[in-house]
Amino acid sequence: MGTVGGGTDGTAGERRQLINVAYRLLGSVTEAEDAVQDAYARWYGMPRSRREEIRSPGAWLTTVTCRICLDLLGSARARRERYVGAWLPEPLPDRAEWAHPGGAHPGGNTGPADPADQIVLDESVAMAFLVVLESMTPAERVAFVLHDVFRYPFAEIADVLGRTPAACKQLAASARRRVSPGGAPVTVTGRADVVRHVKEAWETKDIAALVGLLDPAAVMTADGGGMAGTVLRPVEGGARIAEYMIAIADRAPGLELLERTVNGVPGLVAQRAGVVMTVAAFDISDGRVTRIWVIRNPEKLRPWAPED
DSSP, X not given: OOOOOSSTTSOGGGHHHHXXXXXXXXSOXXXXXXXXXXHHHHHHHSOHHHHHHOSOHHHHHHHHHHHHHHHHHHHHHHHHHHSSXXXXXXXXXXXXXXXXXXXXXXXXXXXXXXXXXXXXXXXXXXXXXXXXXXXXXXXXXXXXXXXXXXXXXXXHHHXXXXXXXXXXXXXXXXXXXXXXXXXXXXXXXXXXXXXXXXXXXXXXXXXXXXXXXXXXXXXEEEEOTXXXXXXXXXXXXXXXXXXXXXXXXXXXXXXXXXXXXXXXXXXXXXEETTEEEEEEEEEEETTEEEEEEEEOXXXXXXXXXXXX
16 A cells, blocks of 8 residues: 655655545645654654564555544544534645746745645545545545545555455445536536636626526535634525625625636635635536535635745
8 A cells, every 4th residue: 555655764755645645534734734744753653673574664654644534534523513614625726826826936946845735636636526525424435535536455445444345345335325426527628617707707796697607506605614704504596695795795895816726626716915815616517606615714724825
């Protein structure tokens, strides 16, 4: 499980893979980083002789990281019950696009990347996918992510979960049923066009255009975490969402909307005086927006702070 990379004890090359696994399991860059750090601390906390007995340090680190994530997922329900309003995964920027819009890296900086830099942006980190993962039990989520996303065999997943390979296969199958196929596929260009039209309609306060871009059964969910003002319950229906968006536009002078990649797909970022206040992710089907996820909790927007 995992390919052992550089480093004197064969663990340095594992960090990127572990961050990628942990983020998909936890939906939090911060918690993913903490889980991986904890796994490394346990590795280096063992006597050297014990470490040398382990044939595959990468497999050991992956197993330990996943078990840490499993424990965190098990306690997450209680923490979410205390959370103010809806809880959404942390949104991920395309760091190259955000920090260096022109594509240049000043000074040719190739220093250590932060955790958000190390996460591969593909369909398995799209906000729609992460939200579905939230509906799974912890064991389902681990089995599904490890097998369907990272292609680990059930024999190795069984070691993580402490269950038989057959039981892990059933868990992944149960999780898979929660992932709906959705409507007609939308290309990245098609998504970007819809998001751009939403931006333009919001900026011009064109409620009719917004209603036309939103599916009649669309749902908008916002996460302020009690630290930023927003609706505490989902707003349902395209017309109601459009009215809400126009009301926000009326109350938010000086807010600038930018088209940005959010979790690997086109989204919008709202900033004031260069500070990101809101990140919006969209799910689009048949040319219309079906879901909007609005993240305003400042703790979840730290990866969006521009580099100094």
